[in-house]
Amino acid sequence: MKKAIPFLTLCFALLLSSFVFRPVSEGYKVGDKAADFKLKNVDGKMVSLADNKTAKGYIVVFTCNTCPFAQAYESRIVSLNERYAPQGYPVVAINPNDPAVAPGDSYAAMQAKKYSFPYLQDESQQVAKLYGATRTPHLFVLTRKGADFVVSYIGAIDDNSEDPKQVKTKYVENAMADIMAGKPASPSSTKAVGCTIKWKRA
Amino acid sequence: MGPTKVILLGLSLLLAAPSFAQQVAVIKFPELQKRLTRPTDTTYVINFWATWCAPCVKELPNFEQLRTTYANKKLKVLLVSLDYASQLDKKIKPFVKQRSLKSEVVILNEPDPNSWLDKVDPKWSGALPFTLIVNNKTKKRVTFEKELSAVELKAALQPFL
Numbered sequence: 001m002k003k004a005i006p007f008l009t010l011c012f013a014l015l016l017s018s019f020v021f022r023p024v025s026e027g028y029k030v031g032d033k034a035a036d037f038k039l040k041n042v043d044g045k046m047v048s049l050a051d052n053k054t055a056k057g058y059i060v061v062f063t064c065n066t067c068p069f070a071q072a073y074e075s076r077i078v079s080l081n082e083r084y085a086p087q088g089y090p091v092v093a094i095n096p097n098d099p100a101v102a103p104g105d106s107y108a109a110m111q112a113k114k115y116s117f118p119y120l121q122d123e124s125q126q127v128a129k130l131y132g133a134t135r136t137p138h139l140f141v142l143t144r145k146g147a148d149f150v151v152s153y154i155g156a157i158d159d160n161s162e163d164p165k166q167v168k169t170k171y172v173e174n175a176m177a178d179i180m181a182g183k184p185a186s187p188s189s190t191k192a193v194g195c196t197i198k199w200k201r202a
Numbered sequence: 203m204g205p206t207k208v209i210l211l212g213l214s215l216l217l218a219a220p221s222f223a224q225q226v227a228v229i230k231f232p233e234l235q236k237r238l239t240r241p242t243d244t245t246y247v248i249n250f251w252a253t254w255c256a257p258c259v260k261e262l263p264n265f266e267q268l269r270t271t272y273a274n275k276k277l278k279v280l281l282v283s284l285d286y287a288s289q290l291d292k293k294i295k296p297f298v299k300q301r302s303l304k305s306e307v308v309i310l311n312e313p314d315p316n317s318w319l320d321k322v323d324p325k326w327s328g329a330l331p332f333t334l335i336v337n338n339k340t341k342k343r344v345t346f347e348k349e350l351s352a353v354e355l356k357a358a359l360q361p362f363l
Contacts, residue, residue, distance in 0.1 A: 067254075068254040102256075134327040134328070134329045134347065135327060135328055135329035135330075138327075155316070156315070156316055156328075159313060159314035159316060159317075160313040160314065161313075162286045162288070162313065166313065168314075169314070171316070190316040191315055191316045191319040191320065191326075191327065191328045192315050192316065192328050193284055193315040193319070193328045193329075193330060194328055194329055194330070195254075195255060195329070195330065196255075196257060196329035196330060196331070196347070196348065196349075197329070
């Protein structure tokens with residue numbers, strides 16, 4: 001038993017360090033170059049940012065079927081596409097949830113949604129990790145700079161998830177106004193509450 | 203204390219339970235902040251959750267368990283619900299009653315998380331669940347933007363107790 005105690009202490013310290021000192025992937029910050037991806041759309045076709053040659057940018061939103069906040073924002077995401085796609089900034093929705101954890105986010109369940117913009121499955125969750133998405137909905141505005149896309153805004157859609165009529169500040173619309181005027185978005189990043197992405201169980 | 207007395211005591215506590223019906227206060231951020239910064243030697247475990255958040259609901263019993271595990275320690279669990287305050291009677295109160303939650307539950311009624319998330323912790327991106335363990339006397343502070351198992355929670359608390 002005398003030997004067991006230091007051993008247990010060591011085990012305990014290791015256990016503690018495994019999550020206290022775990023390096024956290026930072027994800028993108030405003031100004032970073034956004035990597036392109038190739039993800040499967042609900043129509044079975046693969047979609048990349050490079051596909052749309054005329055896009056001035058994209059409103060990339062990590063969202064899903066199952067999160068109540070994503071559901072609350074669904075129609076507002078549809079409106080964003082209606083408003084900004086004609087101006088060169090279409091919406092690309094990406095569902096990063098592991099269907100093994102959230103069955104309502106299976107590819108088949110995603111296909112029940114009939115959006116006018118791509119709804120992509122991030123099966124490996126690599127895109128969500130690369131971008132630094134943590135929750136649904138989590139929104140990234142990208143703008144074209146030559147052959148690349150640069151992150152110009154990260155964050156919330158607006159300041160009231162419950163009731164669109166109570167919204168006072170439309171964060172993403174303000175950011176889009178700045179971006180389309182050729183200015184940096186101000187604020188360029190905001191925060192919102194959302195459902196944690198359902199990561200694959202290790 | 204004889205076994206009969208223990209049983210009687212247990213029984214009376216059981217019967218008395220409904221009278222402990224949990225109050226759920228609806229608060230604004232400044233009030234929460236006041237509580238987060240109170241200069242006491244009590245360790246606060248503050249869990250941000252919501253009834254609609256599956257991993258939150260799953261880990262709630264681990265927080266409830268702390269009340270009994272550390273009954274003799276200066277530890278307080280505060281469950282901060284981010285459900286909409288408009289759902290208080292319809293959803294939150296019935297949930298608290300049904301799960302017999304004994305830790306204090308409050309609803310944070312602030313529609314714009316961008317205005318206060320950073321003040322809880324700049325590292326918090328806004329995903330739920332989120333847990334903050336803080337002791338303002340010893341200035342110890344640790345946060346987790348993920349679901350915590352009973353073992354992880356216990357390990358996280360160890361340096362505080």
